[in-house]
Amino acid sequence: xxxxxxxxxxxxxxxxxxxxxxxxxxxxxxxxxxxxxxxxxxxxxxxxxxxxxxxxxxxxxxxxxxxxxxxxxxxxxxxxxxxxxxxxxxxxxxxxxxxxxxxxxxxxxxxxxxxxxxxxxxxxxxxxxxxxxxxxxxxxxxxxxxxxxxxxxxxxxxxxxxxxxxxxxxxxxxxxxxxxxxxxxxxxxxxxxxxxxxxxxxxxxxxxxxxxxxxxxxxxxxxxxxxxxxxxxxxxxxxxxxxxxxxxxxxxxxxxxxxxxxxxxxxxxxxxxxxxxxxxxxxxxxxxxxxxxxxxxxxxxxxxxxxxxxxxxxxxxxxxxxxxxxxxxxxxxxxxxxxxxxxxxxxxxxxxxxxxxxxxxxxxxxxxxxxxxxxxxxxxxxxxxxxxxxxxxxxxxxxxxxxxxxxxxxxxxxxxxxxxxxxxxxxxxxxxxxxxxxxxxxxxxxxxxxxxxxxxxxxxxxxxxxxxxxxxxxxxxxxxxxxxxxxxxxxxxxxxxxxxxxxxxxxxxx
Amino acid sequence: xxxxxxxxxxxxxxxxxxxxxxxxxxxxxxxxxxxxxxxxxxxxxxxxxxxxxxxxxxxxxxxxxxxxxxxxxxxxxxxxxxxxxxxxxxxxxxxxxxxxxxxxxxxxxxxxxxxxxxxxxxxxxxxxxxxxxxxxxxxxxxxxxxxxxxxxxxxxxxxxxxxxxxxxxxxxxxxxxxxxxxxxxxxxxxxxxxxxxxxxxxxxxxxxxxxxxxxxxxxxxxxxxxxxxxxxxxxxxxxxxxxxxxxxxxxxx
Ligand SMILES: Nc1ncnc2c1ncn2[C@@H]1O[C@H](COP(=O)(O)OP(=O)(O)OP(=O)(O)O)[C@@H](O)[C@H]1O
Ligand SMILES: [Mg+2]
Numbered sequence: 185x186x187x188x189x190x191x192x193x194x195x196x197x198x199x200x201x202x203x204x205x206x207x208x209x210x211x212x213x214x215x216x217x218x219x220x221x222x223x224x225x226x227x228x229x230x231x232x233x234x235x236x237x238x239x240x241x242x243x244x245x246x247x248x249x250x251x252x253x254x255x256x257x258x259x260x261x262x263x264x265x266x267x268x269x270x271x272x273x274x275x276x277x278x279x280x281x282x283x284x285x286x287x288x289x290x291x292x293x294x295x296x297x298x299x300x301x302x303x304x305x306x307x308x309x310x311x312x313x314x315x316x317x318x319x320x321x322x323x324x325x326x327x328x329x330x331x332x333x334x335x336x337x338x339x340x341x342x343x344x345x346x347x348x349x350x351x352x353x354x355x356x357x358x359x360x361x362x363x364x365x366x367x368x369x370x371x372x373x374x375x376x377x378x379x380x381x382x383x384x385x386x387x388x389x390x391x392x393x394x395x396x397x398x399x400x401x402x403x404x405x406x407x408x409x410x411x412x413x414x415x416x417x418x419x420x421x422x423x424x425x426x427x428x429x430x431x432x433x434x435x436x437x438x439x440x441x442x443x444x445x446x447x448x449x450x451x452x453x454x455x456x457x458x459x460x461x462x463x464x465x466x467x468x469x470x471x472x473x474x475x476x477x478x479x480x481x482x483x484x485x486x487x488x489x490x491x492x493x494x495x496x497x498x499x500x501x502x503x504x505x506x507x508x509x510x511x512x513x514x515x516x517x518x519x520x521x522x523x524x525x526x527x528x529x530x531x532x533x534x535x536x537x538x539x540x541x542x543x544x545x546x547x548x549x550x551x552x553x554x555x556x557x558x559x560x561x562x563x564x565x566x567x568x569x570x571x572x573x574x575x576x577x578x579x580x581x582x583x584x585x586x587x588x589x590x591x592x593x594x595x596x597x598x599x600x601x602x603x604x605x606x607x608x609x610x611x612x613x614x615x616x617x618x619x620x621x622x623x624x625x626x627x628x629x630x631x632x633x634x635x636x637x638x639x640x641x642x643x644x645x646x647x648x649x650x651x652x653x654x655x656x657x658x659x660x661x662x663x664x665x666x667x668x669x670x671x672x673x674x675x676x677x678x679x680x681x682x683x684x685x686x687x688x689x690x691x692x693x694x
Numbered sequence: 695x696x697x698x699x700x701x702x703x704x705x706x707x708x709x710x711x712x713x714x715x716x717x718x719x720x721x722x723x724x725x726x727x728x729x730x731x732x733x734x735x736x737x738x739x740x741x742x743x744x745x746x747x748x749x750x751x752x753x754x755x756x757x758x759x760x761x762x763x764x765x766x767x768x769x770x771x772x773x774x775x776x777x778x779x780x781x782x783x784x785x786x787x788x789x790x791x792x793x794x795x796x797x798x799x800x801x802x803x804x805x806x807x808x809x810x811x812x813x814x815x816x817x818x819x820x821x822x823x824x825x826x827x828x829x830x831x832x833x834x835x836x837x838x839x840x841x842x843x844x845x846x847x848x849x850x851x852x853x854x855x856x857x858x859x860x861x862x863x864x865x866x867x868x869x870x871x872x873x874x875x876x877x878x879x880x881x882x883x884x885x886x887x888x889x890x891x892x893x894x895x896x897x898x899x900x901x902x903x904x905x906x907x908x909x910x911x912x913x914x915x916x917x918x919x920x921x922x923x924x925x926x927x928x929x930x931x932x933x934x935x936x937x938x939x940x941x942x943x944x945x946x947x
Contacts, residue, residue, distance in 0.1 A: 637790070645749050646787040650797070650857065651775035651805035660800050664791025664840065 213687075216456035216486055219305045223345070223427050226283035232256060234282050235399050238346075241283060242368045242402075245375060255388045255398035262392045268555040269584040269616060270524050272497060275462060282400045284345040284427035295350050302349055306342055309453060310680075311422050313342055313350050337417040338449065339364055343434060345427050346402030353417065362415055362446075363408040367435050370406035377408060381439055385468035385505045385532070393464040393499040393526075397433045401466065404434035409444035409475075418674060420449035423465075425485070425496070431462035438468070440475035442508060447478040449677055452521070456486050458494045460523060465500045473508030473535065478516070480673055481529075482681050485521035487688075490579070492551030495523025502529035506538035506567075514541035515558065516672045518681040520688040523552060528586065530559035533567035533595070540569040543669045545681070547688045548581030548613070557587040557618075562595035562628075571602040574666045577613035578689055584616040589630060591623045599629045606636040607665045609658065609689065637665070659686040695725040695896045696746075696766075696865060701757035703745045715741045717921035718757070723865075728897040730907055730932060733918035734940055739900045740784050742918070743867045747781045748774055761865065775801075776808035778864030782854040782871045784900075789841040794853060795823060797841045798860050805861065826859040830886050847874030855886045866890065866897045872906040884909030904936040919944060 226237050235256050239249040264275075292298050295313060306313050339353035341364065348366030357364045363374065371378055388398045405421040425432045440446055452463075463485065469477050479502075488495025498521075504513035515529040531540025542558035560569035569589065577583040583606070591598045606615035617634050639661055647657035662685055663670070670678050703716040715738045723729050733739055745752050746759065748771035759766040766774060789797060803813045814822075827834055830852055842850050851874050858866060868887065872880055887910055891897070899910055907915075907929065915931040916923045917940070924944055925931065935943050 640787075641750060643787050643789060645771065646783065646789070647797075647801070648771040649747050649749075649775055649781055649783075650801035650861065651772050651808065652801055653770075653772050653804060656800065656804055660792055660797065661789060664789060667791045 213456060213486060215309060215453035215484060217308070219301050219426050221299060221301045221426075222287045223284050224287050224289075225281040225427065225430065228281055228429070229278045230280075230282055230400070238283050238400055238402060241285070242371065244371055247375070247379065248371050251383070251388070252399050255395050256400075258389050259392070259395040259399055262389075262395055264392050268526050268586070269582060270526060270553045270555050272460070272524055272553075275460075275497065277396075279429075280462060281427065281430040282433070283402055284430040285347040286344060286349070289344075289347045289349060292349060295352070298349050302342075302344055305344070305424065305426070306422065309422070309424070311340055311342065311451075313340060313352055339417055339419050341366060341405040341419075341421040343403050343405075343421060343423050345425060345430060345432060348403045348405070357416070360413050360416055361410040362413060363406065364419055365406055367401075367404045367406045367437060370437075374406070374408070377439070378406075378437070381437055381468070381470055383468075385470060385503045386466050386501050391501060394466050394501040397435060397464050397466045397501070401433045401435035404436040404465070405438075406436075407438040407446060407448065409440045409446045411441045412443040413441075414444070415446040418447050418449055420451065423450070423452040425452075425461060425463065429459065429461075431464065433463075434465045436465070436467040437470075438477060438479070439470045440472065440477050440511075442472045443474045444472075445476045447674060448480070449674065450479070450481045451484070452482075453484050453486070456489075456494065460488075460494060461496050463496050463498045463500070463522075465502075467500070467502040467529075469504035469513055471504065471506050471508060471511035471513050471538075474510045475508060476512040477504065478514050479504070479529070480677055481515075481517040481519075482677060482684065483517065483519045483521055483525070484684055487521045487550060487552050488523040490550045492523065495552075496521065497524045498522040498527065499524075500527040502527065503532065504530070504540065505532045506535050506540060506564075509535040509537055509564070511535050511538045512540070514543070514672075516543040516669070517545070517556075518673070518684065519544070519546040519554060519556060520684050522554075525552075525554040525556050527556045528558055530561065531569060532561045532563065533569060533598075534563045535567075536564040537566045538564055539567065542569075542571045542573070543672045544573045545576070545666045545669050545685070546574070546583055546585075547576045547578075547685060548583045549578040549688055550581060551579070552581040554582070555584040555586055557585045559588040559590065560600060562589075562591045562598040562600070565594065565596045567595055567598050569600045571600070571604075572669055573602075573604045574669055575604070575606045575615055575617075576609065576662060576665065576685075576689070577606070577615050578609035580612045582614045582616070584618065586618045586620075588620045588622070590621075591625050591628045591630070593624045595625055595628070597627050597629075598625060600631070602630075602632045604632075604634045605665065606634075607662065608636065608638045655686070655690060658689055662689060695762060696721075696723045696898075697758075697760040698722070699758050699760075701745070701759065702755045703741065704753050704755060705741065706751055706753050708751075712753075714755070715921050716745065719918070719922055721916065721923055723896045723898060725896055726893045727913040728891065728899060728910060730899045730901060730912035730915045731918050732901060732915065732932060732935060737918045738921045739918055740869055743781050743784075743869045743898075743900065746867060747771055747779060772804065773808065775863075776805040780858055780861060780863030780866045782851070782858060782866070782868045784869040784873070786842050786850040786854055788843045790843055791840055793839060794837040794841050794856075795819075798823070798857055801857070802861060822860060826856050826886075829859065829889065830856050831882050832856055848876060848879050851875055852879060852883060855883050858890065859886055862890070864895050866895070867900070868897065869900045870902065871899075872901055872903060880906065881909060904932050907932050917944060
């Protein structure tokens with residue numbers, strides 16, 4: 185780790201204290217290491233040149249470049265939103281690199297070309313890209329159902345800073361017609377699909393951060409599930425920010441054609457740095473008639489230290505379009521990281537009888553700030569939506585749920601159920617719930633429940649009297665609080681998420 | 695097994711003035727014995743149970759507590775638990791979202807971990823649970839519900855003893871376990887408690903009524919009043935109390 189050297193030592197605090205504190209932090213955030221690898225960066229700053237640089241790097245067709253440039257023009261006229269309950273110093277958009285790739289990344293043709301430092305990075309994060317391929321290579325290894333169950337197969341698109349470095353199980357997925365590749369490749373290989381769908385859910389000018397993303401997005405994942413196909417395995421993208429002084433602007437597009445089904449997972453981590461790094465992603469989902477998309481996120485970006493130094497600024501636009509009749513989209517998110525989270529995964533319920541779900545666990549500790557929630561836009565008849573949000577605040581953090589349920593004039597018999605629960609740990613944190621409702625239909629059925637609970641000392645004592653340590657007790661009680669959402673996550677992810685909650689809340693009591 | 699000597703303790707409420715509750719309490723419970731503590735409302739019985747188990751908000755200002763020769767007051771609550779100390783709460787707490795079995799299994803494993811023992815396996819745990827539930831006539835479905843949430847007063851008490859049977863503690867404090875139990879339940883619960891009686895295990899049974907002591911026969915009975923043991927005797931002391939009340943009994947020489 186080369187990071188330690190740049191710590192500014194404040195008056196009166198000796199080096200040793202700073203290092204000790206840092207070591208403690210790194211105990212908690214085991215993903216906070218830096219991969220030492222030669223990088224190629226775009227020059228600092230954001231201009232038309234930057235946009236052209238990125239587009240050239242990706243060897244993009246002209247239409248894509250024009251798309252980006254238009255977005256950039258629009259962005260220059262836009263104003264950063266200020267309505268969220270978050271506070272941060274003004275971001276200097278000229279003081280960052282908008283593109284970072286490991287040297288020679290463009291030439292990775294197979295997994296064997298990927299430098300071992302990067303493979304090791306993912307292995308360390310619990311994502312053995314290589315082993316997965318090897319397993320696949322063993323003929324018949326997956327033949328029996330039992331073996332398949334024991335080794336849950338998850339195809340991974342590994343995005344390292346601005347590039348996708350490897351995408352596993354592609355060939356096997358292609359057999360069922362599933363397209364799973366980095367969005368950069370998709371722009372070249374499937375221009376028709378891209379032109380049809382890119383920006384069709386989150387328009388280029390949707391909001392400040394989405395427009396910025398549209399101009400400078402680097403990599404992300406493209407998924408297309410053909411008609412009637414049930415994707416044979418879980419798909420996932422693992423986002424890793426590594427380079428210093430860079431932002432990550434990923435773009436993901438998932439299309440489930442008529443009657444298709446896919447479950448997609450997203451994970452993210454970054455090294456511990458003293459600086460704040462910007463992450464502004466756009467995710468678009470399209471579900472056609474009778475299609476279903478389940479999108480799960482475990483967001484574990486570096487949250488900054490206990491004093492609020494460093495950490496990722498996470499400004500993300502995620503939206504799903506239930507375009508077809510009877511289509512379904514569900515968002516499940518576990519948000520434990522980031523210094524700032526600004527994120528509202530939403531569903532546009534356009535198709536008749538379509539349904540949208542949002543299950544969220546947002547944890548804030550230290551000085552973290554989260555303003556997150558969802559929008560359910562009911563346009564079609566008999567559309568249903570369900571929102572379960574669990575906010576946990578500890579330390580000196582602030583956690584806001586912001587939600588909108590909007591029932592339009594043609595959305596006959598729309599139904600929504602919203603439940604927002606907040607759990608406070610300690611007396612210095614804040615929880616806020618802001619549910620907005622717009623209803624144009626007398627026959628709509630909208631239910632809302634909200635609770636705020638304080639983790640009580642009495643409960644903690646009760647658990648400790650039975651033998652549980654303080655932190656075990658907190659973990660157990662918190663798990664009880666989030667149980668119904670955890671159950672929505674795919675099995676392996678739920679275990680991961682549970683561990684993450686424990687780590688995130690370490691030191692929150694006592 | 696447990697020796698209290700000249701124990702003084704005060705409540706330190708977050709708001710409100712501090713007050714001395716235990717005022718020089720001395721008591722000795724040898725291994726294998728069951729001692730009953732009786733005393734008027736507000737005399738400090740529950741306070742004693744909290745001081746022994748290490749609840750925040752109580753401060754010991756004088757005196758000592760030795761548990762198997764060790765300074766009990768120096769240990770964290772969970773450490774005391776792992777060493778075999780168990781409190782059946784007068785007012786058990788509700789733990790939302792955590793099923794009874796999940797809670798007890800976590801507790802059991804936490805204790806085992808502290809003692810350097812291996813975790814209990816799922817089948818072993820289920821077996822133990824089935825036996826304990828049967829003994830206490832607890833409907834197995836109840837054990838899948840969040841701990842104490844929406845349980846009746848009597849059910850909560852029964853669940854305290856279920857936890858006790860599961861955790862197999864060596865020193866048990868029962869704080870008014872009989873209150874809230876119907877007559878049949880009292881007998882069932884007492885049988886459960888008696889199953890744990892034996893060599894090397896001791897109990898402190900806090901109660902207002904003789905009836906519980908008919909089932910759980912104490913070796914000694916102590917009367918706690920205004921933070922002190924004012925009278926001790928054999929089981930007959932409880933009978934006397936029931937007949938004549940505290941004033942007469944405490945007034946007697
Ligand atoms: N946290 C507290 N704040 C203020 N006073 C307290 C607190 N805890 C206990 N007390 C007081 O200490 C005294 C002893 O209380 P305790 O609960 O120990 O009595 P008890 O003998 O168990 O009574 P009961 O038979 O009614 O259960 C009471 O006067 C009570 O009001
Ligand atoms: Mg009491």
